[in-house]
Amino acid sequence: MTIVSDTEVAARAPYSTVLRKGETLAIVDLGGNQAVDFLCYDAADTAKRYSAAATISAQRNIFLTTGSVLRTGEGAPLLTVVGDTCGRHDTIGGACSKESNSLRYGQHTRYQHACVENFLTEGAKWGLAKRDLVSNVNWYMNVPVEQDGTLGIVDGISAPGMEVKLRAETDVLVLVSNCPQINNPCNGFDPTPVRMIVTGGDV
Amino acid sequence: MSTTSTTYGARDHARAQAGTVTETMPAIPASTWPDPPAGIDPAKLVWAETVAGGGYTHKVLARGTELRLTDLEGDACAHLLLFNADQPWERLNVADTVKVQWNAYLGEAIALLSDQARVLATVVTDESGKHDALCGTSTVDGNTERYGDGSPQGESPSGNALFTLAAAKHGLTPRDLPPSLSFFQGIHVETDGGLTFTGSAGPGKSVVLRTELPVVVLIANVAHPLDPRPDYTVTPLRVLAQRSAPSTPDGPEWTASPEAQRAFENTADYLTARGIA
Numbered sequence A: 001m002t003i004v005s006d007t008e009v010a011a012r013a014p015y016s017t018v019l020r021k022g023e024t025l026a027i028v029d030l031g032g033n034q035a036v037d038f039l040c041y042d043a044a045d046t047a048k049r050y051s052a053a054a055t056i057s058a059q060r061n062i063f064l065t066t067g068s069v070l071r072t073g074e075g076a077p078l079l080t081v082v083g084d085t086c087g088r089h090d091t092i093g094g095a096c097s098k099e100s101n102s103l104r105y106g107q108h109t110r111y112q113h114a115c116v117e118n119f120l121t122e123g124a125k126w127g128l129a130k131r132d133l134v135s136n137v138n139w140y141m142n143v144p145v146e147q148d149g150t151l152g153i154v155d156g157i158s159a160p161g162m163e164v165k166l167r168a169e170t171d172v173l174v175l176v177s178n179c180p181q182i183n184n185p186c187n188g189f190d191p192t193p194v195r196m197i198v199t200g201g202d203v
Numbered sequence B: 001m002s003t004t005s006t007t008y009g010a011r012d013h014a015r016a017q018a019g020t021v022t023e024t025m026p027a028i029p030a031s032t033w034p035d036p037p038a039g040i041d042p043a044k045l046v047w048a049e050t051v052a053g054g055g056y057t058h059k060v061l062a063r064g065t066e067l068r069l070t071d072l073e074g075d076a077c078a079h080l081l082l083f084n085a086d087q088p089w090e091r092l093n094v095a096d097t098v099k100v101q102w103n104a105y106l107g108e109a110i111a112l113l114s115d116q117a118r119v120l121a122t123v124v125t126d127e128s129g130k131h132d133a134l135c136g137t138s139t140v141d142g143n144t145e146r147y148g149d150g151s152p153q154g155e156s157p158s159g160n161a162l163f164t165l166a167a168a169k170h171g172l173t174p175r176d177l178p179p180s181l182s183f184f185q186g187i188h189v190e191t192d193g194g195l196t197f198t199g200s201a202g203p204g205k206s207v208v209l210r211t212e213l214p215v216v217v218l219i220a221n222v223a224h225p226l227d228p229r230p231d232y233t234v235t236p237l238r239v240l241a242q243r244s245a246p247s248t249p250d251g252p253e254w255t256a257s258p259e260a261q262r263a264f265e266n267t268a269d270y271l272t273a274r275g276i277a
Helices: A052-059 A098-104 A115-124 B007-016 B094-100 B140-147 B161-168 B258-274
Strands: A002-009 A014-019 A024-029 A036-044 A045-049 A069-070 A076-084 A138-139 A160-167 A172-178 A194-199 B045-051 B055-061 B065-071 B078-086 B110-113 B119-126 B182-185 B187-188 B196-201 B207-213 B215-221 B235-244
Touching: A014 A194, A014 B055, A024 A036, A036 A076, A036 A098, A036 A115, A045 B045, A052 B207, A069 A172, A115 A172, A160 B207, A160 B215, A194 B078, B007 B215, B045 B055, B045 B161, B065 B196, B078 B119, B078 B161, B094 B110, B094 B215, B110 B258, B119 B258, B215 B235
Parallel strands: none
Antiparallel strands: A002 A194, A014 A172, A024 A160, A024 A194, A036 A045, A036 A138, A036 A172, A069 A076, A076 A160, B045 B235, B055 B215, B065 B207, B065 B235, B078 B182, B078 B215, B110 B119, B119 B207, B187 B196
16 A cells, blocks of 8 residues: 555644545544544536535435545535544534634634634635635534434544545545634544545555 | 518517416516415515426525515425625525534524624524425436436426526526525434435425525525435425514524524624624
């Protein structure tokens, strides 16, 4: 197996890469309980992008795990989850932003770090802008829905060394915000680094 | 020789069609809507239309408009997108809508939030209770696979295709289309995250939204993506919008939750600075 790249993404930092078709991205939760906000796009046409709705509808389930296929708005596969030692990942909570934090916790959070800032900054390197940001995946984040519809971000079920592996079904641009959130338990209130390992599709 | 073989004959033929009334069409002006239901003042109507199953519509509405959607026959499904009409890069954010309000389901006093933490509209009346904020709308490829056709002018148009057309008429492109909401066909989330389609609450149910900002409204009336019926099943949707007033700080939507209250405060802050409220 050829290692194409092996990158440690610091707590609160962004990351992006293009996976070639057949390559695999492993996202390793180094410290445990770290939410990894994640968007992906068809690298050849970024208007074809991850759709939470199409992904949820196709698999009829809001959680992602091994076998889940991340799909574009038209239903085309971008990435397949081919390994997952955690077992539950979120599709419905979206990213924290300075704006949404003002609603969730109060106006005092306006100057705190937020994932949308990372997505905007890192996305700009690839010609992406605000209109390209949609509901995203949150790897390792635990968002259950109670039977009365109450939902919320609760303590994670991840642990140090847990890993999710994604296989690219076409050339895919990946955009990540290693979530800086400190007001809810998605990170255990303590953002930690993650590791991104891209391996070749030659095995 | 037919009557339309000359310019004059074709003109007469075209003009003779005026005044035709069909089941699915808009009333222009809206105040001429023939049978306003209780609670609707025809003099205040700004939008009156029955949208065909498989049809779409769109409108720019002022802040403080009451938008009443009615599932006439029980098989409508109103897929909805909202944009701030003054700056359409600000748009509905379903993730924030469910996350901020700690609720996966739409219903009375739920605020439809923008990505800028403001309230685009609120749900003020809900007779149905069968809605969905998670599955989005249908796709061309999905409808082609299920029904044999997903093209926008075909027999079973997809919501994506219709939203694309509606958005184009406001200068917006597919990149501007985020996940949408749908009204009148429900889903339920099971403990394991699985989704159950719960269908419709039956004919005649209405949902009333109140706009809190000037908004572009896009509506596609198409079968829900999880609708299990083998045939493309969607019946007409009534759209009646009348001038009203936005929520006030003592209103039930404003005080529904601390999060909603902050969203209304953010909205008021924006409107004040902008000089429009």
